[in-house]
Amino acid sequence: MKIGELSKKSGCSIQTIRFYEKQGLFEACNRSEGNYRIYDASSLRALRFIKQCRSLDLTIIEIKQLLDTKNNPNKSCTSVNNLIHQHMVDVTHRIAELEELKITLSEMASACTDNRKVKECGVLQLLEE
DSSP, X not given: OOHHHHHHHHTOOXXXXXXXXXXXXXXXXXXXXXXXXXOOHHHHHHHHHHHXXXXXXXXXXXXXXXXXXXXXXXXXXXXXXXXXXXXXXXXXXXXXXXXXHHHHHHHHHXXXXXXXXXXXXXXXXXXXX
16 A cells, blocks of 8 residues: 555554654555555554554654564563553653643732733733742
């Protein structure tokens, strides 16, 4: 299949597919006589795997690690478990940071009313502190 069909079947844009190829997340495809990229079912499976990983907010580096491990099916999956555990720790940390940001923004929002002039704006005053 050509890249356009792969794009439709996978739900990834053509630019995204080319980006993943350049990042080495899946093998570069063969070319037709007309020099079109030709993809097969394994390309679609790889792209769906990558897309699922990205939906979990895994980085390109983490996805590469998972793919490397996946290509060695007889190895221990400890590295996969460790990667997911570390990702959970990172997500938990980001959630805490976002909660702090939410509190700060809430305080800023209550520092000003709609009927003030810009020179009296509580939000702008807080930002200057």
